[in-house]
Amino acid sequence: MNRIIKTVSDEYKSTFDTFVKRNIEILGENLVGIYLHGSATLGCFKPNISDLDLIIVINSNISDQIMKLARRIKMQENKYDHPLFFEKYSQMERSKNGLAGAGEWETLKRILPEFQNKHVLDLGCGYGWHCIYAMEKGASSVIGVDLSQKMLEVAKQKTKFKEVKYICQSIEDVEFPSDSFDIIISSLVFHYIFDYKALIKKIYQMLKPGGELVFTVEHPIYTAHGSQDWCYNEAGEKAHFPLDHYFYEGKRETTFLGEKVLKQHRTLTTYLNTLILAGFTIQQVVEPVPSDNMLHDPEMKNELRRPMMLIVSAIK
Amino acid sequence: MNRIIKTVSDEYKSTFDTFVKRNIEILGENLVGIYLHGSATLGCFKPNISDLDLIIVINSNISDQIMKLARRIKMQENKYDHPLFFEKYSQMERSKNGLAGAGEWETLKRILPEFQNKHVLDLGCGYGWHCIYAMEKGASSVIGVDLSQKMLEVAKQKTKFKEVKYICQSIEDVEFPSDSFDIIISSLVFHYIFDYKALIKKIYQMLKPGGELVFTVEHPIYTAHGSQDWCYNEAGEKAHFPLDHYFYEGKRETTFLGEKVLKQHRTLTTYLNTLILAGFTIQQVVEPVPSDNMLHDPEMKNELRRPMMLIVSAIK
Numbered sequence: 001m002n003r004i005i006k007t008v009s010d011e012y013k014s015t016f017d018t019f020v021k022r023n024i025e026i027l028g029e030n031l032v033g034i035y036l037h038g039s040a041t042l043g044c045f046k047p048n049i050s051d052l053d054l055i056i057v058i059n060s061n062i063s064d065q066i067m068k069l070a071r072r073i074k075m076q077e078n079k080y081d082h083p084l085f086f087e088k089y090s091q092m093e094r095s096k097n098g099l100a101g102a103g104e105w106e107t108l109k110r111i112l113p114e115f116q117n118k119h120v121l122d123l124g125c126g127y128g129w130h131c132i133y134a135m136e137k138g139a140s141s142v143i144g145v146d147l148s149q150k151m152l153e154v155a156k157q158k159t160k161f162k163e164v165k166y167i168c169q170s171i172e173d174v175e176f177p178s179d180s181f182d183i184i185i186s187s188l189v190f191h192y193i194f195d196y197k198a199l200i201k202k203i204y205q206m207l208k209p210g211g212e213l214v215f216t217v218e219h220p221i222y223t224a225h226g227s228q229d230w231c232y233n234e235a236g237e238k239a240h241f242p243l244d245h246y247f248y249e250g251k252r253e254t255t256f257l258g259e260k261v262l263k264q265h266r267t268l269t270t271y272l273n274t275l276i277l278a279g280f281t282i283q284q285v286v287e288p289v290p291s292d293n294m295l296h297d298p299e300m301k302n303e304l305r306r307p308m309m310l311i312v313s314a315i316k
Numbered sequence: 317m318n319r320i321i322k323t324v325s326d327e328y329k330s331t332f333d334t335f336v337k338r339n340i341e342i343l344g345e346n347l348v349g350i351y352l353h354g355s356a357t358l359g360c361f362k363p364n365i366s367d368l369d370l371i372i373v374i375n376s377n378i379s380d381q382i383m384k385l386a387r388r389i390k391m392q393e394n395k396y397d398h399p400l401f402f403e404k405y406s407q408m409e410r411s412k413n414g415l416a417g418a419g420e421w422e423t424l425k426r427i428l429p430e431f432q433n434k435h436v437l438d439l440g441c442g443y444g445w446h447c448i449y450a451m452e453k454g455a456s457s458v459i460g461v462d463l464s465q466k467m468l469e470v471a472k473q474k475t476k477f478k479e480v481k482y483i484c485q486s487i488e489d490v491e492f493p494s495d496s497f498d499i500i501i502s503s504l505v506f507h508y509i510f511d512y513k514a515l516i517k518k519i520y521q522m523l524k525p526g527g528e529l530v531f532t533v534e535h536p537i538y539t540a541h542g543s544q545d546w547c548y549n550e551a552g553e554k555a556h557f558p559l560d561h562y563f564y565e566g567k568r569e570t571t572f573l574g575e576k577v578l579k580q581h582r583t584l585t586t587y588l589n590t591l592i593l594a595g596f597t598i599q600q601v602v603e604p605v606p607s608d609n610m611l612h613d614p615e616m617k618n619e620l621r622r623p624m625m626l627i628v629s630a631i632k
Contacts, residue, residue: 243537244622305563306559
């Protein structure tokens, strides 16, 4: 084995050594080298290691296998299965009130295609609200995929339709034959995905010709800066929302419900043109605003000051 | 004549009276009423009047005529024909060095369609750089429209191709038969246009089936706040770019080359979905970044921190 190992600085030496040791255990002779890299890549391995900005170079014939292994580690460690985080998430409006508690729902509902007699896949289904909705609208079958075991337990309790099947899996690992689905939906998940291009390519394959992909994602403007918080004036009021680092794609470590969460920032250009290059035709691009009946809440009214979400509808 | 006149407050009384008087002179018995309105509408009339946020209600059978008249006033008063502003504009990199001086050019060039044997319309052609480029790439004919007489004088001096025709007109007034053009381009003009939807509808009609529209516009993120300037830290460095008022579409009064300039802010949703609803298929949406050879300039490097421009390519 021809092993090449480099590291950034002494500061990281011991963390790095532990990391290498761990990977040698996992990869054995398949470890060809470990390279340092300027951008975020290892969010999918171990969050505390991701700070190192590493790329592991392995024999390509086992790379798929390794990525799956890495994602299984990620699943074991995913925030949504941490008891405290899960508890906090359960208390959010959108968790308690379902679709009606989500500011974007009225807009998303108008963009979603007809579900009647359709085969549907929901990537990152969480509590299964959209799966249930699709069934209520006459879908033939729905598969919901999520990496959180706890979320799926709740989803299963809520779901009365036997045509809905839940799978506990990282959405990057989803494998279905070509032309399996009429509709693929995904709500607020793609900004966690490291390899968006590979995922879109896979989604395109899994969709039937004329099939539709509708997804919501945190708006690139919202993920760019990293803080995901407003700038406040001296009186403590929200002065404006800060924008920075827009064209520097990659990981952003942000705080959600008091916990550190790792997201992937990418530009609008990347979100849209990746779809177009994969063969999709873009049907709608919408930045949702809360519905009128929510605007009495000052926090919801602030949502008119900057786009937080992007809804994209595309057809194969 | 049944005239209804209302005004906001005493503060604006005298300005308003002058405005009404002027409009009665122009419209005579066709003036049905003058209404106040919460959003920006009269940028196209007189900049100093636009602060009033008025809508003039006139007999619809003469509304086209009146809008043309209003735009003629706007043309007479347009900033680009003010000697001082024009002088400052002439000194900008993009004015002195043409396409090579424009940060977005390398990206735009890749997105522009093949010009060979094509009939081209350039809306807001300015110095005519894109008209000349289209001819160099083999276009059959090019029409450049701009409301600045001074810009067109320079364009005519620069242009050696007799197949290029320049017209001094507001781009909202452009009238050509259906299916007249293979390609319509527009560079950094649509954020000055009040009625984007009407313009896109007209462009769609003027394009042949399969014809392409490529335009650049100031990015909605760049126009939203209004200041179009960074927030600075105590050391005077650019801390971040401020974002606010995003979903409040309408006029923004900003400063460009030391002069007050009136722009129209609209969201990304509006820019893209108006095209889709008009019948276009979106081919590319790109936020350009300066080319590598420009990044030695710290100001250009700051362009990686927030998107300033949007390039859209759409096909009929």
